[in-house]
Amino acid sequence: MIKKSWCYLTLMLIFLIYIPATAFGVSLNLKPQEVQIGTFYDGTTVEATGTVPADCQAVVLVRGAGEDVHLKKKGKIGGLLWMNIGDVTFEHTPRVYMIYADADLPPSLDSEIGFSALKNVIKISPAGENKDFLFKEFVKLKKHSALYTFHANAISYGPAEGGSRSFKVSLIIPPHMHQGSYTVQAFAVRDGHVVGKAAKPMQLKLTGLPAKLSKLAFGHPLLYGIIAAGVALAAGLLIGVLFGSKGGAH
Amino acid sequence: MWHMYLPIAGNSVNILTVLGLGGFVGLLSGIFGVGGGFLMTPLLIMFGIPPTVAAASDSNQIVGASTSGTLAHWRLGNVDVKMGILLLIGGVFGGTVGVQIIKILRALGNADFLINITYVLMLGGVGAYMFMESLQGLKKEKAGAVSSQEAPKSESTYARMLKALPFQSRFDKSGVEISLILPFFFGTLVGVLAAIMGVGGGFIMVPVMVYLLRMPMHVVVGTSLFQILFTCMNVTIMQSVSNHTVDFVLAVLLLLGSTIGAQVGTKISKRLKGDQLKILLACLVLLMCFKMLAGLLLTPHIMLAYKGGH
Structure with a gap:
């Protein structure tokens, strides 16, 4: 059962990565597509523009590469002291998950592309842990470090033309978003469900002094x-x- | 404009904030002869630096602050090199033993409990003792019942025991004659505790030198900084090689502030009396103890934590 869902998920991810910037009546452009991290870098913004069918809303998602996160679980010892009482691993978690929408996500959409959607993807070990509780705490921790964010009322629309309408959103790239490859996805949403999508890669790259120091430190x-x-x-x-x-x- | 990107920490910081932070901790370092790691690391974590990078980069900046502080104390004749070297050898040996102890405890699964309890007990015990002792000293002085010299009262059992140990040697700068084994032994002890607690150990070493090695407070501060300088150089290189956690940009910003702070601190330290210095350090240590205790007693906001911090 688990193997089957993993195959499905992998296929879906491959498909999402390779879908063109214009698909299912949705288009997406990023400006700039590569963010350069220099000496005085303090985060930046990337402008995402595109089109969705005129009767649809747009939702934009910035997603980081998957990673396994090893955390400490807190608990009470002797009914008095709060301490780290065990290790817990969250497998295949996107490093970054930032959602931009024009309103709060309805539950149906949340389970398709919101934080709730991640619950089916992320594997928690050791098995037998209270998954619902730990997942909730994990999202809380990621939100606290501003790597998982939700921005309502973040999208503005242009007038409808020829069956589609343009959208624009300013994606906030915080300074603690590391260098690497990210995927930006635009979803067309109708009646609380995704009906079309497009994706573009986004790169964060060290340049100048930070690049040189990083090379020396690791090399x-x-x-x-x-x-x-x-x-x-x-x-x-x-x-x-x-x-x-x-x-x-x- | 006032921000700088830290390539190893993977975050940017406000230059003025970090300079100020370095200056403040450097000031404390110059006054009390402590590295300040037990203060700086939690403050850096508060500013969004990962715990492992905060601790390693702090060690790097302490190299600068303690060099500056050692030099200033050297000029004042406050560095006992012989004592410092013996404590250092003991510290390195103890640190190696401590790392092995932690490995065994982690394998047994109760390392975090022991680390936290050691922290609270050490901070609480050392802070409370220093506070009470120096308060008594200040009271006596106020009552005018003190002679300028700490008169040798009836010799304590501890003092007799010290004299009975072999390899007695004179430490001129400290004005004491004790066995060579003693600084090595206490250096080892502090090294073990420092490794278990994941700190430099300055705040344990200072009371050890004052109460157990009977060194005068001003020489203690200079000698402690001398010893910390070498410990932190070793930690900086080791952390760079094993964990890639030293952020050089962060360390440079911190040390710009801390080296100047250490110089100012040394001058303040010169104006304060031994008991005043001890009572201030005791307050600082007790404050950290209460903070740690509050963290253990209050329900956490999030039931998960990243690995690497205490």
Whole structure:
């Protein structure tokens, strides 16, 4: 049963990744499609524009790559102290899940593309845990770090023309969204159900000093560590000498 | 404009906030001779830095702050190099033993409970003792019933025990004559505790030097900074190699603030009396203890937590 749903899910994901930017009467464009993370980067916005059928609403989803998240579960010890009482792993969780809509999602749509949809995708181990409760807490944790967000009233529409209407949304890219590949999907929604979709990839890429430091830290960690300690030592000495020469100490 | 991106932490920070944070913790470091890791790491986590990156980058910045502080205390003649080296050797040995203990505890599944309890008991015990002792000292002084020298009262059992130990040696800067085994032993003990608690151990080392090694407070601060400098250099390199968690940009911003803070702190420390210094440090340690205790007693907002912090 589980294997069957996984096959279905994998096929769906492959399909979603390779669907063209215009499909099922839905189109999507991103500007820029590549976000550059430089020295003074503090997050940015990406403008998503496109079209949906004139009688549909648009919902835009920014989704990060899947990952396994290892967390600590909190519980009471001796009926008094709150502590980490065990490990719990959430498998195949999207690193980022940001939903932009023009209103709150109705339950039918929430179970198709909202946070509730993730409950069927994410596997929690060890098995036998209270899945509903842990999933709720997991979403709370992700929302707290602003990697899972929901923005209502975020989409504006243009006038209907030739059976379709344009939409526009400003996607917030927070500074703690790491470099990597993301998928932006636009959904056409009618009567609380998805009737069409389009997708585009979005890249976040380190450039300049952050790229160089990251390369050094992961490529030559020993050299990086020695430089980091050496620079700190030199800075300490320099400040010490500067302060000392100004008098103060004897 | 006032933000800078941290490539290893994967987040951006306000430059002025981090400079201020570094300055504040550096000030405390210069005054009390503690690395400040037990304060800085939770503050960085509050600003959105992952716990493992916060702890490792903090070690990197402590290298700068403690160098600056050590140099300032060196000029004042407050660094006992011989004592510092013995404590350091003990600390490295104890740290290695502590890491193995943690591995065993994790395998047994009760590491977090023991880490938390050790933290609260150490902070509470050390803070309360220091507070009471220095309060008594201040009261005595106020009553005018003190002689300028801490008069050798009747010799305590502990003092007699110290004298009975082999390898007695004179530590000129500290003005004490004790066995070489003693600083090594206490260094090891602090190293074990620091490894279990995941901190540098400055706030345990300072009371150990004051109460158990009987060193004068001003020499304690300088010697503690000297020892912390080498410990944190080792941690910075080790963390870079094993876990890739040192964020150099964050460390540089913090140390710009902390090196200056440490210099100012040293000057403040010079003006304060030993008991005043001890009572202030005791308050700081007790404050951290209450914060930790509150975290253990109050129902958490979210029942899940990322790994890596306490």
